[in-house]
Amino acid sequence: MQFQVSNDLIEQVRHLIKTEGDKELREMLSEIHFADVAEVLSELNLTEATYLVKLLESEKTSEALMELEEDFRERILENLSAKEIAEELEEMDTDDAADVVAELPDQLAEEVIAEIEDEKHAEDIKELLSYGEDTAGGLMAKELVRVKETWTIAGCVREMRRQAKNVTRVHSIYVVDKEDKLKGRLSLKDLLTAPAKAHISDVYIPKVDYVNVDTEGEEVARVMQKYDLEAIPVVDHEGVLVGRVTIDDIVDFIKDEAEKDYQLAAGISQDVEADDSVWELTRARLPWLVLGLFGGLGSVFIMESFDVALAKYKELFFFTPLIAAMAGNVGVQSSAIIVQGLANDNVKGSLLNRLIKEIGLSLISGVTLGVLVILFGLLDGMDLLFSFTIAISMLCVIIVAALIGTFVPIILDKRGIDPAIATGPFITTSNDIFGIFLFFYIAKLILGF
Amino acid sequence: MQFQVSNDLIEQVRHLIKTEGDKELREMLSEIHFADVAEVLSELNLTEATYLVKLLESEKTSEALMELEEDFRERILENLSAKEIAEELEEMDTDDAADVVAELPDQLAEEVIAEIEDEKHAEDIKELLSYGEDTAGGLMAKELVRVKETWTIAGCVREMRRQAKNVTRVHSIYVVDKEDKLKGRLSLKDLLTAPAKAHISDVYIPKVDYVNVDTEGEEVARVMQKYDLEAIPVVDHEGVLVGRVTIDDIVDFIKDEAEKDYQLAAGISQDVEADDSVWELTRARLPWLVLGLFGGLGSVFIMESFDVALAKYKELFFFTPLIAAMAGNVGVQSSAIIVQGLANDNVKGSLLNRLIKEIGLSLISGVTLGVLVILFGLLDGMDLLFSFTIAISMLCVIIVAALIGTFVPIILDKRGIDPAIATGPFITTSNDIFGIFLFFYIAKLILGF
Numbered sequence: 032m033q034f035q036v037s038n039d040l041i042e043q044v045r046h047l048i049k050t051e052g053d054k055e056l057r058e059m060l061s062e063i064h065f066a067d068v069a070e071v072l073s074e075l076n077l078t079e080a081t082y083l084v085k086l087l088e089s090e091k092t093s094e095a096l097m098e099l100e101e102d103f104r105e106r107i108l109e110n111l112s113a114k115e116i117a118e119e120l121e122e123m124d125t126d127d128a129a130d131v132v133a134e135l136p137d138q139l140a141e142e143v144i145a146e147i148e149d150e151k152h153a154e155d156i157k158e159l160l161s162y163g164e165d166t167a168g169g170l171m172a173k174e175l176v177r178v179k180e181t182w183t184i185a186g187c188v189r190e191m192r193r194q195a196k197n198v199t200r201v202h203s204i205y206v207v208d209k210e211d212k213l214k215g216r217l218s219l220k221d222l223l224t225a226p227a228k229a230h231i232s233d234v235y236i237p238k239v240d241y242v243n244v245d246t247e248g249e250e251v252a253r254v255m256q257k258y259d260l261e262a263i264p265v266v267d268h269e270g271v272l273v274g275r276v277t278i279d280d281i282v283d284f285i286k287d288e289a290e291k292d293y294q295l296a297a298g299i300s301q302d303v304e305a306d307d308s309v310w311e312l313t314r315a316r317l318p319w320l321v322l323g324l325f326g327g328l329g330s331v332f333i334m335e336s337f338d339v340a341l342a343k344y345k346e347l348f349f350f351t352p353l354i355a356a357m358a359g360n361v362g363v364q365s366s367a368i369i370v371q372g373l374a375n376d377n378v379k380g381s382l383l384n385r386l387i388k389e390i391g392l393s394l395i396s397g398v399t400l401g402v403l404v405i406l407f408g409l410l411d412g413m414d415l416l417f418s419f420t421i422a423i424s425m426l427c428v429i430i431v432a433a434l435i436g437t438f439v440p441i442i443l444d445k446r447g448i449d450p451a452i453a454t455g456p457f458i459t460t461s462n463d464i465f466g467i468f469l470f471f472y473i474a475k476l477i478l479g480f
Numbered sequence: 481m482q483f484q485v486s487n488d489l490i491e492q493v494r495h496l497i498k499t500e501g502d503k504e505l506r507e508m509l510s511e512i513h514f515a516d517v518a519e520v521l522s523e524l525n526l527t528e529a530t531y532l533v534k535l536l537e538s539e540k541t542s543e544a545l546m547e548l549e550e551d552f553r554e555r556i557l558e559n560l561s562a563k564e565i566a567e568e569l570e571e572m573d574t575d576d577a578a579d580v581v582a583e584l585p586d587q588l589a590e591e592v593i594a595e596i597e598d599e600k601h602a603e604d605i606k607e608l609l610s611y612g613e614d615t616a617g618g619l620m621a622k623e624l625v626r627v628k629e630t631w632t633i634a635g636c637v638r639e640m641r642r643q644a645k646n647v648t649r650v651h652s653i654y655v656v657d658k659e660d661k662l663k664g665r666l667s668l669k670d671l672l673t674a675p676a677k678a679h680i681s682d683v684y685i686p687k688v689d690y691v692n693v694d695t696e697g698e699e700v701a702r703v704m705q706k707y708d709l710e711a712i713p714v715v716d717h718e719g720v721l722v723g724r725v726t727i728d729d730i731v732d733f734i735k736d737e738a739e740k741d742y743q744l745a746a747g748i749s750q751d752v753e754a755d756d757s758v759w760e761l762t763r764a765r766l767p768w769l770v771l772g773l774f775g776g777l778g779s780v781f782i783m784e785s786f787d788v789a790l791a792k793y794k795e796l797f798f799f800t801p802l803i804a805a806m807a808g809n810v811g812v813q814s815s816a817i818i819v820q821g822l823a824n825d826n827v828k829g830s831l832l833n834r835l836i837k838e839i840g841l842s843l844i845s846g847v848t849l850g851v852l853v854i855l856f857g858l859l860d861g862m863d864l865l866f867s868f869t870i871a872i873s874m875l876c877v878i879i880v881a882a883l884i885g886t887f888v889p890i891i892l893d894k895r896g897i898d899p900a901i902a903t904g905p906f907i908t909t910s911n912d913i914f915g916i917f918l919f920f921y922i923a924k925l926i927l928g929f
Contacts, residue, residue, distance in 0.1 A: 359808070363746050407777055
């Protein structure tokens with residue numbers, strides 16, 4: 032790429048802020064892309080960043096603000112007046128503006144909306160705020176190009192020039208009837224190639240994919256990916272065209288979803304980042320550790336109840352971390368594959384087939400690992416029956432762990448609960464307890480203590 | 481959405497294939513979207529799917545084939561002749577066609593390319609195959625609209641109508657000089673609003689983001705996301721415009737990357753899916769389980785070396801699964817946050833600050849969990865000194881686990897190794913061993929056995 036935000040540039044900006052070199056600052060930053068302005072802002076401290084946001088044109092800072100980390104943006108906005116925030120919002124697309132307003136305290140949000148001069152813009156923002164955050168209504172923007180089916184191509188081009196000013200990117204032109212109900216779409220390509228006097232009704236494509244205002248974000252993402260769409264129109268319950276969702280909002284959505292699943296699998300319960308405060312990180316992490324602790328204390332109880340075995344088979348107790356690790360690892364593997372399969376909609380076939388498959392899978396792994404344990408036992412001079420006991424109970428633990436890892440997410444999913452919560456610490460902890468109990472129980476059956 | 485692939489439809493298609501109702505099949509499927517045709521194909525068995533691909537127009541099946549799982553597509557293509565595959569490729573965009581050819585055995589790939597009638601298309605495919613899979617060159621398509629800076633707007637519109645036929649979606653019009661070097665871009669909006677007699681050189685935007693053919697896919701994804709681009713032009717080392725990458729290819733890339741990290745964290749070493757064969761799944765899972773097994777055997781050795789403690793402090797051994805679980809959970813949490821932070825480029829500040837932060841974080845968690853252990857000890861009637869020993873050694877284990885989880889990925893990243901491999905089983909296994917050793921060592925220092 033041509034442009035890089037260098038440390039030199041940051042230092043220069045810092046110096047100019049300190050010496051209030053407003054004119055130089057404006058000149059220096061006027062030529063650079065808003066995404067780079069955002070990068071500069073994120074390198075500054077709060078006072079410096081606020082100074083810069085107040086100084087530069089809202090046209091540039093509004094877009095830069097949207098690129099910042101949510102926390103940092105919120106703290107900058109806290110330093111602005113309702114009027115100053117409103118000026119930023121005027122320059123934003125309605126979907127971004129609504130996201131920003133949603134982050135503000137209720138009282139301030141109302142003041143800010145009242146300060147927005149463009150009444151239509153303010154109305155649009157209020158409308159967007161009324162939809163659920165993760166629905167098509169919450170993701171969409173009001174900006175789009177709409178034409179009536181009765182217009183001519185020439186009239187349409189005229190009208191488009193007017194509307195296009197407010198629309199950053201024209202993906203599709205949506206065709207509506209006189210009641211504003213969505214009828215179809217017109218591509219820019221069609222517009223370029225149709226005769227000027229033709230009517231829209233003669234050339235538009237009546238087949239158009241759309242979603243409803245209350246369609247879940249996940250479903251919007253699925254449809255847009257399945258049909259390779261870059262924008263999808265959103266209609267209300269009467270079929271009236273109310274907005275459109277663009278692919279860039281969906282990219283963020285897909286990424287956020289993937290990150291959330293990843294964090295759940297790693298035992299982090301809130302959306303945190305490496306640079307969040309120690310308190311925020313602790314709040315996200317500690318609950319899962321407490322869960323793990325209770326699981327561990329459960330294992331202590333189980334072993335206490337089997338402690339008659341200590342006299343003759345103390346080595347059994349040395350193997351408990353191995354058994355717990357196996358149960359945990361197998362469980363996490365199985366659950367991760369199923370959770371991902373459920374998310375991508377490619378878990379097919381009957382539950383019985385899946386059961387047979389998981390058992391087959393764990394038999395192969397379990398027998399391989401069992402042979403390794405027996406080999407280890409021979410090298411370590413363990414009793415052969417004892418080695419067999421370990422290998423066989425490990426095999427059983429692996430089978431049960433795979434089944435728990437597979438079926439807990441499937442059951443959660445069938446009940447409408449996000450299966451991703453059943454990955455990571457949840458599955459490792461429950462598998463630790465089940466695994467250790469099963470291990471001792473089977474050992475007792477074979478060795479008879 | 482309006483259309484749903486129903487079981488009825490699938491059954492009807494199956495029946496028509498069996499009875500060779502070719503005409504009805506063609507009629508029935510002519511109206512539905514290629515993504516839905518893909519869904520129908522994926523519900524059929526290989527013979528049925530092959531029958532359908534051979535029967536329907538390449539125009540429809542070529543796009544449907546691209547939506548199928550890679551394995552299934554490969555198996556269908558194995559049943560087609562080189563000529564039939566070439567017909568499918570003729571209808572595909574160059575980037576998709578190159579991906580398909582790359583999946584074919586070398587011999588067949590050459591035959592297929594030789595069978596492609598459109599020589600330019602065949603040349604383009606061969607060119608794309610010459611780039612690395614995960615580079616801009618490997619991701620890009622040759623289809624784009626290019627205009628010369630010396631043309632007029634009217635000439636440009638004429639030329640665009642011709643070029644646009646081969647381009648599914650016009651994102652931007654790229655402006656080149658007489659040597660085909662990238663000069664800038666023109667938006668469709670500009671084209672609609674500029675006077676017909678103006679020259680391109682008067683109205684085009686000379687600032688344009690671009691990437692080089694050998695830019696890594698990850699970097700392309702980063703740039704496109706940072707600057708909110710829907711397409712980015714790709715140039716060769718002389719600055720000549722050679723192709724463009726569109727956001728839909730990048731969406732897949734982002735998703736694949738996220739899935740790969742997720743799978744690594746879950747201990748799955750290859751890109752597998754829930755419906756892959758038992759052998760494929762075993763190959764992806766077993767190596768990590770073997771790693772876990774060696775870790776567990778390591779713990780056995782450690783405990784054997786501390787077995788003098790058994791006589792007086794047998795309860796220590798009951799706590800090993802708890803210690804291992806804590807070390808593992810804390811390590812996975814720390815590494816997941818760092819790996820994600822590294823991927824999103826928001827791990828900032830000095831290593832010392834991060835060290836202090838991780839220690840602070842683990843102190844808070846460790847002390848909280850330690851208090852819970854002491855409470856448990858009181859309820860369970862454990863000796864107070866013994867409870868303290870457990871709590872304090874657990875605290876140390878948590879701190880060390882957090883540091884390993886944080887710094888191993890950072891070190892790997894600095895050395896240019898994907899830090900995602902240091903999550904999941906890797907970190908849990910090493911932390912299990914370190915944790916259990918540390919636990920017994922500290923217990924020995926305090927209790928003196």
